[in-house]
Amino acid sequence: MADAAPSRSPIRTSLIGYGYVGRTFHAPLLLAVPGLALTVIGSSQTADVVHETAPDTVVIADPVAAATAPDIDLVVIATPNDSHARLAIAALEAGKHVVIDKPFTVSLGEARAVAAAAEKSGRILSVFQNRRFDSDFLTAEAAIAGGRLGRLVQFESRIDRYRPQTQDRWRERPGAGTGLWFDLGSHLADQALKLFGIPDSVDVHTASQRAEGTAPDWFHAVLTYRGLHVILGAGCLVSGGTNRFTLHGTEASFVKSGVDVQETQLRQGMVPGDLDWGIDLDAATLIDGATAEPEIMAAVDGDYRRYYEGVRDAILGSGLNPVPPAEALALMALIEAGEQSAATGRALPLSLTQAEIAAFQAARAI
Numbered sequence: 001m002a003d004a005a006p007s008r009s010p011i012r013t014s015l016i017g018y019g020y021v022g023r024t025f026h027a028p029l030l031l032a033v034p035g036l037a038l039t040v041i042g043s044s045q046t047a048d049v050v051h052e053t054a055p056d057t058v059v060i061a062d063p064v065a066a067a068t069a070p071d072i073d074l075v076v077i078a079t080p081n082d083s084h085a086r087l088a089i090a091a092l093e094a095g096k097h098v099v100i101d102k103p104f105t106v107s108l109g110e111a112r113a114v115a116a117a118a119e120k121s122g123r124i125l126s127v128f129q130n131r132r133f134d135s136d137f138l139t140a141e142a143a144i145a146g147g148r149l150g151r152l153v154q155f156e157s158r159i160d161r162y163r164p165q166t167q168d169r170w171r172e173r174p175g176a177g178t179g180l181w182f183d184l185g186s187h188l189a190d191q192a193l194k195l196f197g198i199p200d201s202v203d204v205h206t207a208s209q210r211a212e213g214t215a216p217d218w219f220h221a222v223l224t225y226r227g228l229h230v231i232l233g234a235g236c237l238v239s240g241g242t243n244r245f246t247l248h249g250t251e252a253s254f255v256k257s258g259v260d261v262q263e264t265q266l267r268q269g270m271v272p273g274d275l276d277w278g279i280d281l282d283a284a285t286l287i288d289g290a291t292a293e294p295e296i297m298a299a300v301d302g303d304y305r306r307y308y309e310g311v312r313d314a315i316l317g318s319g320l321n322p323v324p325p326a327e328a329l330a331l332m333a334l335i336e337a338g339e340q341s342a343a344t345g346r347a348l349p350l351s352l353t354q355a356e357i358a359a360f361q362a363a364r365a366i
Contacts, residue, residue: 009035011097011315016042016066016087017078018050020169021101024266025130025304026078027054032272033308035316036074042066063087068094074315076128077101080170081177085110088125092117097124097315103186103335104328106177108351111332115325124314126321127328128307131187132194134260135280135302140245141195142300143254148286150251156231157191157245159184159259160238166212179216180234181206181338188232189334190327192223196230197364198330198357199223203347204338209237221338224347245284252289258282260302278302320366326359 015026018041030038031054040058041050047059060066063083067075067090075091076099077084085105091098098118104127105111118125131137144152166172171183181204192199201224206216218237223230247254262278270277280299287294306322313319333350341348352360 009312009316010037011035011073011312012037012039012071013074013076014040014042014060014066014069014072014096015054015076015078016063017080017101018043018045018054019078022076022078023053024263026076026101026128028266028272029130029304029308030076033305033312035312036308040066040069040072064090067091067096072096074099074311078128081106081182082175085114088114089117092121092123092125095121095123097311099126099128099311100328101128102190102331103127103177103182104332106182108329108332108336111325111329115329118325124311124321125325125328126311126314127323127331129187129190129323130262130304130307131191131260132322133302133304133306134262135278135299136244136256136258136260137191138300138302139256139280139284139297140247140254143247143284143286143297144195148252149247149249149254150289152228152247152249154229154231154246154248155192155195156233156243156247157188158233158242159188159244160233160235160242162239163236164210166210166214166217172213172215172217174214179206180236181216181219181221181342182335184234185219185221185232185338186331186335188234189221189223189338190323190331192230192232193327193330193334193360194364196223196225196228198350198352198360199225199230199334201347201349202334202337202341204341206342209235216342219338219342222347223334250289253287254284254297255287256282256284256299258299262302262304272303272305278304324363326356326363329356330360 075096078101204221206219218235221232245256284297310322314321
């Protein structure tokens with residue numbers, strides 16, 4: 001095992017991958033969270049291009065060199081999914097703490113190998129699940145916790161977009177870890193796991209609906225629990241008419257139409273923490289089952305900074321890892337079972353060991 005990485009602030013951070021996700025999400029958040037210092041960016045882009053949005057950083061073209069740079073404490077991996085495991089293991093073996101962009105890896109086997117490397121190194125390993133801090137999800141979570149819905153029987157969560165043209169990017173090409181089920185599906189499935197735990201089975205259907213599409217750009221997933229069906233979906237040819245969340249319980253229903261604003265704000269160049277950051281003006285509606293009377297429920301504000309604040313505190317020993325390996329492994333088992341379900345046309349259980357299930361339940365109970 002490498003010598004212990006110092007528990008100090010600021011935590012010197014290397015961000016590997018400076019495409020849309022690295023540039024739009026990770027870099028602004030790393031720059032905005034006190035106690036983190038973005039010092040290295042691993043990218044094939046020239047230093048001049050990177051410095052337009054991330055000044056005062058050292059640019060290293062070789063991703064492995066960026067993952068193992070000697071003066072780095074934390075490595076954030078925002079590269080294509082099929083490179084996550086290799087880079088994460090290299091960073092962990094070099095004594096670095098690691099954040100990997102969702103969904104984690106491209107398979108449960110790879111995820112287990114990375115988790116084992118983290119346990120051996122004694123470093124923090126976390127997966128970037130920023131949508132746990134979406135305003136729409138936090139509002140739905142609050143509605144469930146409030147008890148007004150009664151016993152929940154149906155939970156539907158969708159992220160639909162109208163993007164009729166495919167783009168020449170790795171997420172939309174055939175390959176391991178590509179397509180909408182791995183992309184948006186990993187967010188929706190993670191939220192379901194956080195709320196309800198491990199399902200009895202998962203039944204997934206995928207399709208490529210756009211004329212030029214070569215990877216799945218639509219999915220419909222049903223997670224079955226005792227007394228509860230969780231329906232997850234996303235598509236690229238939906239111009240309107242769907243809600244972000246629709247919940248039905250024995251006492252009431254809940255509807256939230258608008259989506260979290262933070263991705264739009266980041267694309268527009270807003271700095272996390274600016275005035276109006278994460279504020280969601282789209283209220284939810286709670287409909288009483290007995291009277292059918294609607295009640296307006298103000299949206300809970302979202303804040304992606306909370307994820308990196310959690311990572312910082314976990315590294316410094318003053319807080320818990322916001323997405324520990326046990327939760328990331330459960331998500332990879334769900335994603336993999338869903339991929340196999342779509343291929344075979346059968347509902348399948350998750351391929352987790354009893355020890356992995358126990359670790360997930362222990363992490364979720366904290």
